[in-house]
Amino acid sequence: MSIAMKLFRVIKPGFFTTVQDLGRHGFLKYGVPISGAMDDLSLRFANMLVGNNLGDACLELTMLGPELEALHDAQIAVAGGDISVQINEQDAQMWQTLRVKTGDVVSLGRIQAGCRSYLSVRGGVNVPIVLGSRSTYVRCEIGGIQGRQLKAGDEIEEFDVLQPLGFRLSVPRDFVPDFGAEANVRVVLGPQLKSFTEKGVETFLSNPYMVTIEADRMGYRLEGPAIERGELVDTISDAILPGAVQVPASGKPIITMCDAQTTGGYPKIAAVLSSDMHILGQAKPNNWVRFQRTTLSEAHRALVKYRDKIRTIESKLLQQRTSF
Amino acid sequence: MYPAVRYISFGDHALIMEFGNSINPEVNRKVHAFHDVISNAKLSGVCECVPTYRSLLITYDPTKISYEKLVSEAKSLEKMSKAGISERKARKAIVPVVYGGDFGPDITRVAQCHNLKEKDVIRIHAGREYLVYMIGFIAGFPYLGELADEIATPRLESPRLRVPEGSVGIAERQTGVYPREAPGGWHIIGRTPLKLFDPSWQPPALLQSGDTVKFRPVSIDEFWQIHSAASRGSYDPFIQE
Numbered sequence: 001m002s003i004a005m006k007l008f009r010v011i012k013p014g015f016f017t018t019v020q021d022l023g024r025h026g027f028l029k030y031g032v033p034i035s036g037a038m039d040d041l042s043l044r045f046a047n048m049l050v051g052n053n054l055g056d057a058c059l060e061l062t063m064l065g066p067e068l069e070a071l072h073d074a075q076i077a078v079a080g081g082d083i084s085v086q087i088n089e090q091d092a093q094m095w096q097t098l099r100v101k102t103g104d105v106v107s108l109g110r111i112q113a114g115c116r117s118y119l120s121v122r123g124g125v126n127v128p129i130v131l132g133s134r135s136t137y138v139r140c141e142i143g144g145i146q147g148r149q150l151k152a153g154d155e156i157e158e159f160d161v162l163q164p165l166g167f168r169l170s171v172p173r174d175f176v177p178d179f180g181a182e183a184n185v186r187v188v189l190g191p192q193l194k195s196f197t198e199k200g201v202e203t204f205l206s207n208p209y210m211v212t213i214e215a216d217r218m219g220y221r222l223e224g225p226a227i228e229r230g231e232l233v234d235t236i237s238d239a240i241l242p243g244a245v246q247v248p249a250s251g252k253p254i255i256t257m258c259d260a261q262t263t264g265g266y267p268k269i270a271a272v273l274s275s276d277m278h279i280l281g282q283a284k285p286n287n288w289v290r291f292q293r294t295t296l297s298e299a300h301r302a303l304v305k306y307r308d309k310i311r312t313i314e315s316k317l318l319q320q321r322t323s324f
Numbered sequence: 325m326y327p328a329v330r331y332i333s334f335g336d337h338a339l340i341m342e343f344g345n346s347i348n349p350e351v352n353r354k355v356h357a358f359h360d361v362i363s364n365a366k367l368s369g370v371c372e373c374v375p376t377y378r379s380l381l382i383t384y385d386p387t388k389i390s391y392e393k394l395v396s397e398a399k400s401l402e403k404m405s406k407a408g409i410s411e412r413k414a415r416k417a418i419v420p421v422v423y424g425g426d427f428g429p430d431i432t433r434v435a436q437c438h439n440l441k442e443k444d445v446i447r448i449h450a451g452r453e454y455l456v457y458m459i460g461f462i463a464g465f466p467y468l469g470e471l472a473d474e475i476a477t478p479r480l481e482s483p484r485l486r487v488p489e490g491s492v493g494i495a496e497r498q499t500g501v502y503p504r505e506a507p508g509g510w511h512i513i514g515r516t517p518l519k520l521f522d523p524s525w526q527p528p529a530l531l532q533s534g535d536t537v538k539f540r541p542v543s544i545d546e547f548w549q550i551h552s553a554a555s556r557g558s559y560d561p562f563i564q565e
Contacts, residue, residue, distance in 0.1 A: 028374045028381075030521075030529040031459040130523045140463045140504060142523050191334040236347060237460065237467075239374035239381035243335055263376055263460030271335030299336035300386040307387070 004126045005160040006071045013151050014066035019125050019144035022055040024133035028262045034242060035135035035258050038116050038217060038281030042080030044310055046120035048317050049077030049097050049169050056124030057134035061117045065108020066150060070100040075122040075164055081114025081179055081282055096170035099324060114179030115284035123159035137259055167321040175313050182288040183279050187270035188299050192234050195267035200228035204269055208288040209253060215285055217259040222289060226251025227269060237265040243272035273299050275306035325351050329402060331395050337386055339394055342379040351378045352457045356534030361405045367397055375533040376458045415535045417561040419516050420542040420550050421492050427515035434477050434511050448472050450539040456531050464503035464521025464529040468537055471497045483509035490515045517551035518561060
């Protein structure tokens, strides 16, 4: 039996804070996007640090974090984009288990490097499961807290079924990602490669593209040299997945992200590797994105490597126990 | 329709089976028929399928099934199923609609555009059966076709920021229904009292790709009667055969 406890009252919601897990799978054919953490690696880190299942629901913070009042004792962690964490105005560390007591105020600042951070709570954030996931999909008001971003006065529940950890966990320094101003991501070309000229493909692969202000959980519009399309452009809508690089007539690419609609009619020149999506999830306006071409078999090896890396980090992390 | 299905890789975990390069019921029916075949085969490593106008997207876990293996499995299923592929029986739904007035503000423009009377637009729109080509845009939104040429109308020059839930729109040779309020550029000619999407349903969408739909003109009174029955969950738009 799971017992839900009220853990936090939201004093300030932050810029755009939602509940996310690893996404809602199996409903694309009904037009329901996958949603889930934009940076799945950091969400996993945050969960590891409080001894959760790696896919448990966390708060995803965007650009500016929230201020929360603890309604009872708990263990939490913050991972992802570089953000200041304070508990009762005392500095606290990211990337490690933190303890909060009833009445404590947890304040998260502005994200300095990267775009999104994840706040985990031991036991996981408890919101109803909708279509197999707790992830918030704001556009259709599905999941999370009433299908929307947090607002002041909301109360966040956790599952109070786990004993508190008797030790502190921290992510070894070597594994803390570097959230630079340039996202280098690998792509496999296609599926509508024939809609582009050779020159267009060359342009796409050899130039950096800048993330514009039109960048959110649905997708990023990029600015940069126009990608030349061919004479026969395929514009019949078909299915799109997160990571697809679509090119409208302007030649300026749009990358679809977690909350993107499930179908679309712009030809897709390439798709970002699943194992690199977490890098893209940390890109923000004015950051640069560079695309590096890989083959499908390289992409599959990269995915195996990525999953291995997560397992390695988890076992290393469990060896880094220190006392509180 | 292509003489042979095209197999195209998409990203690192999806395969697209493309059946043609046009929007028409024959190509689309192939997509749905093959969607059934793939779903029934329950291939290990296959995650989900997304049928669209002329293609079927199949996502897979490359650590469980290789791309080459998936393609060869799909090809052999394709060969095996060729005989049975036309026998798919579609579900049929009757969707009640109040046409015109506040619920269908663009019907006048559509009528003028084609030198028709409003009642002709209604007769033509409600006069044929449509195929649900695909669900997309927003959760539960059915793309239906083909709309008769006599009332095919381009999209609005500037899209509306808010199209109310239940709105029935037309764009080019397609018609569709907004499952919830959303921005949209389709000409709105009516509104249905039916609820098209509810995440608590199994499955969450009323209409599914491959279903057929016919619209039935109703009065405002009947709209509200059906609306209240539908919100109680006691209105079944499907025809039992």
